Structures are given as structure tokens and as C-alpha cells.
């Protein structure tokens with residue numbers, strides 16, 4: 001485990017500390033993470049998505065992605081990163097799910113299409129005893145893996161709430177994990193890490209919190225989730241109320257176009273109806289963030305995109 | 316749709332090998348090859364996912380398209396954003412200020428660097444370099460034909476492999492830094508906020524430009540000192556892969572990175588190269604076919620994208636892919652770095668010129684001096700690495716041209732009805748977005764992406780798609796370890 005305590009604090013807090021955070025940063029947790037990685041591998045599957053969540057994870061800085069891959073998690077299946085392919089990869093995934101039954105994390109990126117028996121998203125295939133090939137749909141995959149998992153994490157807005165694939169006009173019956181679980185009566189614990197894509201810290205931080213909880217539930221209660229299944233730790237605060245432009249908003253000093261100073265409300269900013277810590281965490285190693293650059297389009301919210309569009313028109 | 320394979324693979328038998336999923340690519344792809352006497356004799360690419368962006372876009376505010384379409388691909392969202400804002404510029408009749416054009420190039424250019432580095436190191440390199448013996452690097456093929464298998468001298472094999480593996484890990488950092496460069500003017504990555512119809516949303520300050528430049532310097536150093544030398548070193552271990560995976564040798568480029576405000580000149584030129592001849596690019600000659608795709612057209616034959624239809628039908632008999640088959644003059648054309656480098660034919664990097672001479676005895680000043688070697692698995696990797704350098708040289712110029720504090724945005728009016736097409740080149744190949752507006756709303760939106768150009772199924776005339784064709788003749792000596800099939804597909808960056 002090469003995640004230093006300092007890095008870990010930074011990951012969770014983005015400069016602000018709270019009770020649940022300090023608990024998570026207990027040195028025991030760090031030890032637990034190493035143990036967790038050994039005991040509870042991660043299977044990361046992709047449905048109807050763009051791989052943006054995976055690419056965002058690669059941008060992790062605290063800890064660095066190199067450490068995540070080599071030391072922090074045991075990523076036994078990931079379509080974009082793993083070395084194997086085809087039958088070798090699919091069989092390995094099922095073998096891990098059986099070997100670690102009740103003890104692995106299932107991370108789902110992308111929505112689950114349910115129209116046409118799920119044939120809008122084929123994720124792989126298996127071979128039966130007679131050598132016949134059978135396509136596996138995303139629907140079948142989640143139906144088979146989720147009940148065996150210790151916990152499921154909806155990575156990104158597509159899997160958490162349906163997101164872009166489930167937007168108005170969608171013909172594929174794209175659905176969120178939560179709706180799919182309800183329909184299939186799957187009871188496995190579900191935590192959402194929305195964002196289109198999610199910030200790498202939200203993904204790594206949530207996994208770490210989940211690990212700590214699983215390994216020592218008494219000392220590490222499950223991070224508090226809001227009504228939309230997101231950890232309050234990262235999604236507990238309103239963007240607008242904490243925006244550096246909120247004073248300008250109060251004085252009705254609105255930017256007339258993107259490149260002029262002022263609050264971005266009249267340009268369509270959805271900060272007022274959006275809850276995430278982008279305002280302090282910022283993006284890409286703290287370089288910038290959507291509102292400083294243009295507007296917030298509310299990408300972490302359950303009603304994204306339909307409830308947030310038109311993006312460039314005031315609410 | 317189940318079928319039996321012939322598992323024996325003796326001489327004369329035809330063995331069918333499905334690879335599903337093809338991993339380390341963006342999206343869901345299956346490939347099935349037929350192998351006879353150790354080589355591929357037929358191939359099919361199956362695109363396994365449909366989301367329906369065209370339907371989702373219909374009826375929305377045209378300005379929203381640049382945000383929605385970025386979610387087509389998380390590896391090159393800036394490419395879809397660029398195509399979308401260019402389509403908006405055309406439909407809105409707005410001219411981006413010079414500074415906005417340059418900032419767009421800086422945003423998109425930085426993601427070119429990111430995408431190429433990610434592609435080679437994190438998607439393709441594990442086909443050659445042996446990763447550590449832990450997940451996600453294992454399991455891997457037992458007979459994987461890695462560097463460590465190819466180089467007989469064990470000490471040399473291990474040190475060459477270590478050189479590659481160290482770079483794999485370092486490249487993780489470098490591509491992250493490229494994303495920081497994109498975010499500097501684009502807000503964040505993946506999925507930028509900063510490009511809109513009419514220009515870009517953030518005025519570049521002197522400080523931001525300096526921050527971008529500092530990161531760029533580090534990336535350029537990596538490209539020159541590590542990426543380029545590694546590609547040529549790898550090629551010298553896999554000389555056979557310079558003659559494998561030829562394909563149609565028909566290539567297309569729409570051109571990318573406008574160098575003037577009227578879009579008359581660009582860094583990469585638009586053009587096509589068909590049947591050994593160069594021709595100017597004419598968008599009228601593009602048609603999409605769907606005989607083998609899970610879509611229905613209201614009339615038979617191919618359709619120009621401006622009359623494009625997207626009616627999915629996963630039950631369609633005979634179809635095998637959610638990818639349409641675009642054709643230029645009814646010919647399948649390969650798109651991507653090889654296509655662009657072949658058409659533009661820029662100078663090869665000093666590193667490349669030196670190593671080509673030292674390792675291969677080739678005197679090459681410009682890309683086309685590589686000749687037939689370019690149309691191969693390794694040739695495509697060389698094209699991508701050389702292009703990374705070529706785009707980096709251009710970024711260096713744009714950094715001198717960009718003006719601190721100068722306007723980057725011209726506010727457009729949304730017309731009642733209009734149409735416009737944005738032509739650009741995603742890192743992985745030719746990309747166009749077609750936007751039609753009616754009553755100030757999107758009436759039709761059509762995307763013809765790089766994956767469509769390269770990974771398409773057969774067309775109505777029965778011609779294979781470019782990747783399907785390039786697979787023909789690829790050696791598969793061991794049917795349990797069809798390594799070259801994955802190598803060929805990944806070299807295209809599907």
C-alpha cells in the first residue's frame with residue numbers, strides 16, 4: 001500500500017474536513033485498504049456509456065492511477081484496461097465472481113438497455129459445452145453478477161440515473177442500475193457515483209469508504225448517502241451557494257456572454273440545482289472547472305440531461 | 316445466433332475464431348475471423364452497441380448538441396465537440412474570432428496528444444510489452460508473442476521489456492498532463508465545456524498560456540525522447556508486422572486544425588487516395604449503406620448523410636453490426652493517422668529519420684518515403700507516433716500566435732431553419748457532424764465517425780469494411796492465441 005496519509009486526506013477532503021472524513025483517514029483504514037484490495041477484487045463492466053468514466057479515473061492524482069492499479073485495487077476485469085480479451089477475459093470474470101462470491105465489488109459504467117431483450121448492448125460471449133457461442137447482453141451480465149457482489153457501485157450518471165442514453169428520444173429502453181435492481185428484485189447494496197463523467201476523487205474516495213465499511217463496519221459506518229444514493233461526502237453541497245460568483249448573482253451582475261465577467265446564471269448555469277463539490281475540488285488536478293470556464297450543466301443530477309437542458313438557457 | 320466452431324484447426328480446415336469482447340478499445344466490438352492454414356481468410360466486425368444519439372438530439376436546442384455528442388466517446392470528446400461546433404458555426408452563420416480558432420486548436424491539439432499516447436501505451440502496448448503478473452495485466456494469452464518471447468537474449472529481452480513497461484507507467488502521468496492542458500481552456504476533461512458555436516468560452520490569460528506551455532514542454536519531451544524511440548525499437552523487433560495487415564490502401568481525410576479564419580487551409584489537408592491516386596475531397600461523394608447493419612432505410616441503396624436515417628432494427632435478418640458502412644465513391648476507405656499522414660505527407664521527425672536509417676537502413680524525409688511499409692500494423696503505429704510529433708510542432712506555433720486577453724467568442728443568433736456540416740478529424744479518423752435546424756430546434760443530426768469509416772461491416776455491394784479487409788492475410792499460427800488479430804484491430808484504434 002503506497003497511498004500516503006497525506007494523499008489520502010487530500011483525496012477525501014479537498015481541503016475541508018468533516019467527521020466522516022477524519023474517520024476514513026484513520027491509519028487503520030489505510031491498512032484496511034491493502035487488505036481490502038487483496039480480499040475484494042473489482043469487476044468493472046461497461047454498458048451503454050462512452051468510457052469517459054474510465055478515462056476520468058485515469059486522471060486520478062491522489063493517489064496516482066499507477067498506484068491505484070498496482071497497489072490499491074485488484075482490477076480483475078475492465079474492458080478498456082485489462083490485458084486479456086475474448087473468451088479468456090469473459091471466463092476469468094465469471095471465475096472471479098464465483099471464487100469471491102459475496103466478496104467482490106461490481107462497478108458498472110454505462111446504462112442498461114432493456115428494450116429488445118437487451119440486444120442494444122452486447123458485452124461479450126460465452127461458449128457452452130458443445131462449443132456453441134452465445135452472446136451476453138449487458139442486462140444478462142448485471143443480472144448474473146450483481147446478486148453475487150458484495151456491493152455494486154453505479155459509476156457515472158448513465159448507470160446511476162440513466163443519463164444521456166436514457167434521455168428523451170431514447171429507443172433502447174436504457175435504464176439505471178437502481179431501476180434495474182428494483183425490476184429484477186436484486187437486493188445488493190448500491191452506491192451511486194454520478195457525474196458525466198465523475199471526478200476521479202469521487203470514484204476512488206467512494207470505493208475506499210465502501211472498503212473501510214465492509215472491513216470494519218463498526219468503526220467505519222457506511223458513508224451517508226442522499227436520496228439519490230450518492231455519498232454526501234462529495235455531493236452534499238450546492239454548487240451555486242458555494243460559487244465564487246454567488247455575490248455577483250446576489251447583486252444581479254450577470255455575464256452577458258461567455259467571455260465577459262459576471263455570474264453565469266443567464267447563460268444557462270445549472271449550479272443552483274446541482275449538488276457536488278466541483279467548486280472547491282476543481283477538475284484535472286485543480287486546473288479549472290466548468291463554471292470558471294463556461295457553465296455548470298448539472299451533470300451529477302438524476303434529471304441530467306433532460307431536466308438540465310437547454311444547457312445554455314437560464315432555468 | 317449461435318454457431319459451432321471447428322475446434323481442430325488441422326491443415327486445410329477452416330477455423331472460425333470469435334473474439335468478443337475485443338478489449339482495450341473504446342466501445343463494444345466483436346471480431347470473428349476465419350483462419351485457414353495459419354492465416355486469416357475472412358473477417359467480420361460486429362459493433363455491439365447502439366445508444367441512439369440521433370433520436371436523442373432531435374427537438375433540442377441546437378447549442379446543446381456540442382455537450383450531448385461529446386458523450387459518444389470519452390477518449391476523444393473534443394473531436395465530437397469540434398465537429399459539432401463547426402456544424403453550428405456553419406448553420407448559425409457565425410465566424411469565430413482568430414483567437415477563438417487558435418484556442419480551439421490548443422484544446423483539440425492537447426487531446427490529440429492525450430489520445431495518441433493513451434492509445435499506444437494503454438490500449439495497444441500490452442500486445443507487445445509484458446506487464447507485471449498482477450491484475451489487470453493478467454490473465455493474458457499463454458503464447459502471447461511478447462517482446463520477452465521475441466528477443467532470445469534474456470538480459471536484453473528483460474531490459475527492453477522494462478523500458479517499455481516503465482514508459483507505460485510514465486505515460487499514465489503524461490496523458491493526464493495532456494488532459495490538464497485541455498482543461499486549461501476547456502474547463503475539464505473528459506467532456507469539455509469550453510467550446511461552443513461561435514468560438515470558445517474563456518479568454519486566455521498570459522498566466523494560463525504559460526501554464527499550458529509548461530506542461531506542453533514536458534509532453535513534447537516525452538514524445539521525442541521516449542514515445543518515438545520506443546515505436547521504432549519495437550518495430551525493429553517486429554519487422555514482420557511492417558508487412559502485415561495491408562488493407563485496401565484507400566485512405567480518406569477531411570482535414571483538421573484550421574490555419575486561417577475562413578477554414579481554407581488546415582494543418583492536415585483534406586483529400587482522398589484511392590487506387591493509387593490522389594484526389595480532392597468532395598463531401599457529395601459520401602454515402603452510407605446498411606444492408607448488413609441493424610438499421611432500416613425507407614428506400615434501397617446508400618444515403619448521403621444529409622438525408623441520413625437512423626432507424627434501428629436489431630431483428631434485421633442478415634445484419635450483424637450496429638455500425639453503418641460509409642463509402643466514398645462507393646469505395647471503403649481507411650481513416651486515421653495513417654490516412655492523414657499519407658495524404659498530408661509531412662516531414663518525418665528528426666528522431667524518426669535517424670532511427671529509420673540506423674535500424675532499418677531507410678532514408679526517409681517525408682512520410683510517404685516509408686512506401687508500402689506504412690500500410691501495416693507497425694506502419695499505423697509509426698504514423699500515430701509521427702503525427703503526435705507533427706501536431707506538437709503545430710501547438711508550439713499556436714502558443715506563439717494565441718493572444719492573451721483577446722476575444723475568442725462571437726455570439727451567434729439561432730436561425731429559424733438552417734443546416735451545416737462540421738468536417739474534422741478525430742485522432743482516430745475522419746469525423747463529420749451534420750446539423751439541420753427547423754423552428755430553432757434540431758430537426759436532424761447525423762454523425763459519421765471514425766469507427767464507422769474503419770470498423771464497418773460489408774456494404775450493399777458486399778465489400779468488406781477497411782478493418783475486415785486489413786485482417787485478410789494476417790498470420791494466426793496458433794488458433795488458441797490469435798494475438799495478431801487483436802494487434803491489427805488495435806493498430807486502427809477503433
Ligand code: SF4
Pocket residue numbers: 239240241243244245246247249263264265269270271272291296
Ligand atoms: S455562475 Fe452559476 S453557480 Fe455561480 S453564482 Fe452564477 S448561477 Fe450560481
Ligand code: SF4
Pocket residue numbers: 195196239274276278289290291295296297298299300
Ligand atoms: S460543475 Fe456541474 S457540470 Fe461541471 S462537473 Fe460539476 S456538476 Fe458536472
